[in-house]
Amino acid sequence: MEGGCGSQWKAAGLLFCVMVFASAERPVFTNHFLVELHKDGEEEARQVAAEHGFGVRKLPFAEGLYHFYHNGLAKAKRRRSLHHKRQLERDPRIKMALQQEGFDRKKRGYRDINEIDINMNDPLFTKQWYLFNTGQADGTPGLDLNVAEAWELGYTGKGVTIGIMDDGIDYLHPDLAYNYNSDASYDFSSNDPYPYPRYTDDWFNSHGTRCAGEVSAAASNNICGVGVAYNSKVAGIRMLDQPFMTDIIEASSISHMPQLIDIYSASWGPTDNGKTVDGPRELTLQAMADGVNKGRGGKGSIYVWASGDGGSYDDCNCDGYASSMWTISINSAINDGRTALYDESCSSTLASTFSNGRKRNPEAGVATTDLYGNCTLRHSGTSAAAPEAAGVFALALEANVDLTWRDMQHLTVLTSKRNQLHDEVHQWRRNGVGLEFNHLFGYGVLDAGAMVKMAKDWKTVPERFHCVGGSVQNPEKIPPTGKLVLTLQTNACEGKENFVRYLEHVQAVITVNATRRGDLNINMTSPMGTKSILLSRRPRDDDSKVGFDKWPFMTTHTWGEDARGTWTLELGFVGSAPQKGLLKEWTLMLHGTQSAPYIDQVVRDYQSKLAMSKKQELEEELDEAVERSLQSILRKN
């Protein structure tokens, strides 16, 4: 029986091959027959099959039905094997014999580039592995943004404008000129409406042009490659190329035409030298809050931020732009699913896209447009990752123009995929409501196909509330060895107007001093047991004076969780020399909704994170209703 089983599996495998390679146009007949016997019984079936030269397997799900397979027949043919069929049908013991037709089934995630219904004549399209990974430059096939699926559904970014806040755009570039939104563009570096890049001998100011091409390079025009949202418009905001940066330039850039620009992509932030702790200043902060409150007709500007290039020596939670709740901070993976060497990790990262930063092979880089009408294969860095995300969000906005800035974050959490991303240090874990996350990659790599499909039926998430979950204000010493462990009990403002039941962002606002700030480690664990690394070691940070002053460390890992219960904060030192420290404040800020955000959403894919979350929410809501009823009955008696 065991041998029989083996051969059955082989047969099944062959059947699979048959299905995969068969053309869908004409029916294909396999060497498999469905046979019904007059008299049920495996012994009888085996005997009948043997007499006609077939192997046999009982179908466990039906009475009197058997699977006959014939190894002497061709695996797939265009005509029915009438001879065999007649032979079987003539047998008086057989009631019915049906030769199986082969269907065309595709294995998910692995498609041949010729198989997608998209013809791009752009010479670099086949090098754009981040759009369609067929294994170029030793990459992992299928590890890409899955934009082909979104394109096939008809979403290409029409009607969406993405602002590239950078060093300008070569808007005369033939691959960009027609997708350039000049009315939404501005040059803050030289104060005019034309953000054309400044020439330098080393062509240094090519960055904005490269980012713009990733988002909006035109398709099938025989020039360079194809943008993620190739029918979207791109606006140039030149703001990185002047003698010095000012708060006004930053604030003006991120609030430039918030009714015309839908998505802002940024690849700048505090210096990634591993010892800086900094963030947006007064005006910029005001402009950002204004953007999410009033941009896009009140639906909120979408800010996409590169998480940083500081590598393992830095932590993007020390970057107040990337760790802001209002920005979607994007990390990057390389073409085989590993992290780039410059990848900065932190708990505020929401998702990842692709870049290069490990491989020497030029084709492992990001292919896009370059300065003065050129093309390049070698765009790289975390800043190559942010525009890809901006492009995917443009596709989602085309699918549903009513998405708010928070909807976009919810969609990102629900549709990003672990795919084949891996990291040696940080494991993938599930949070309290089952959402899989990673400290480096957030909720995984963006999946444009899944995102547009979900965006299409998406109902705007319920109102958002802010709750101060509690605060520890007594100074506590952090020991040189071991850890300071603090707990905080919260009811998440239950009973008050601003009760937060379903979490979105959580901030731990911390004031702490240490004899060496870079040796400080901070972890926080939610009541549902999800541990976020709020701050990891930064060996180059030797600050001993400033510390962190009311610094909001943000985590996205507890998304969807119930905040009520005990939160734990652990502070400790890692490093060679013993250090001392003093925690002066820990305030827990909870942000999220009172009503379940996914309960009213339409589920199309029952394997999806949305399906799981919705089911969970229904169960929780039911449990809580039952509990309330019980309490009410108890009180009555």
Add this chain to the structure above:
Amino acid sequence: MTSRMAILSGLLFWLLLEWNPAFAYSPRTPDRVSETDIQRLLHGVMEQLGIARPRVEYPAHQAMNLVGPQSIEGGAHEGLQHLGPFGNIPNIVAELTGDNIPKDFSEDQGYPDPPNPCPLGKTADDGCLENAPDTAEFSREFQLDQHLFDPEHDYPGLGKWNKKLLYEKMKGGQRRKRRSVNPYLQGKRLDNVVAKKSVPHFSEEEKEPE
């Protein structure tokens, strides 16, 4: 709006008085309905009606107390970039934003403005240059004509450049004759702001035979 308010107050009234009969499956009696329950229900209703009070995001939820020079980056100092279409242009100098080299633009030097070619749909009437070629040569010549500095010669005043001095000059604004002062360069100044353009070099980078 008034009719909506009427509906709402009616709802509230109904909520307080008629709760139990309407929700026969709920064991809660009107006096036992907690404030939370009412609020949650109210918010649900308001959301459905589309009149929920818009909750806003507050700047106070981010770090508000940052002082001192700001260190922002996103620029050239980050290390080697693959510049030019073939990646064969040497990285000459960390550019003006973001590096740590103090610069002083003296009289004959300055920070050049790039040309402003007309994008599709704009004409000279819009203040841009018509028919400007999209080439490095054109941009180079255009900027050289501003006589601000000579990009070929590696910034002669490199050693002397001093951001503080430059800042003061720009604030004064009178010494620049060729162009008006950019108002965006006024106000609070952020040091070391740079673009995260390129990947710093990490020694672990894989050495692949090329």
